[in-house]
Amino acid sequence: MSKIGKRPIIIKDNVRIISGPNQIIVKGPLGEIKIDLLSKIAIQIKDNMVYILRKSNDKQALSLHGLTRALVSNAITGVADGFQKQLELKGAGYRAEAAENKITLHLGYSHPIEFVADESIKFEVKKNIITVFGFDKQKVGQAAAKLRQFRKPDPYKGKGVRYVGEEVKLKPGKVAKTTTA
Secondary structure: OOHHHHOOEEOOOOOEEEEOOOEEEEEOOOOEEEEEOOOOEEEEEEOOEEEEEEOOOOHHHHHHHHHHHHHHHHHHHHHHOOEEEEEEEEOOOOEEEEEOOEEEEEOOOOOOEEEEOOOOOEEEEEOOEEEEEEOOHHHHHHHHHHHHHHOOOOOOOOOEEEEOOOOOOOOOOOOOOOOOO
16 A cells, blocks of 8 residues: 555645546646546545545556655646755856746856756756746756756865755865875
């Protein structure tokens, strides 16, 4: 039995859910997310709550039960409140400029890097902190991971793009050899 899958999901006031045979559509003030359902999973909406049900108890249905519940819960939270990830630029001369769903990064290369994300993603830059905001948790995480990929944190100096709060364990550099006379 999935402990996560059994828990009901509370539908927020400003969110509408349209349930079909193989798909569920979650609409809210920030956007709309469509989730495809497999034939072994069913959705029941009752009294402002969503219940995820299994049609059978085989291995695949058991593994998809909790996953489907998490996807629906994230969709409800996303269209109502949204998700955000914050990245930090560490390094001399590292900077970023954002405009809606496009960001330009200067990360020590000979050229600036332009990254255009999905229309549902918004970027905001304050000092050396980049905030990635959107209603789809997967797209927000993917955009943040791609930004980090342009210049991963250096294990020797700590320079690069990292998540806010991420600790980079620095390696010791080369130690000068002591000469004995």
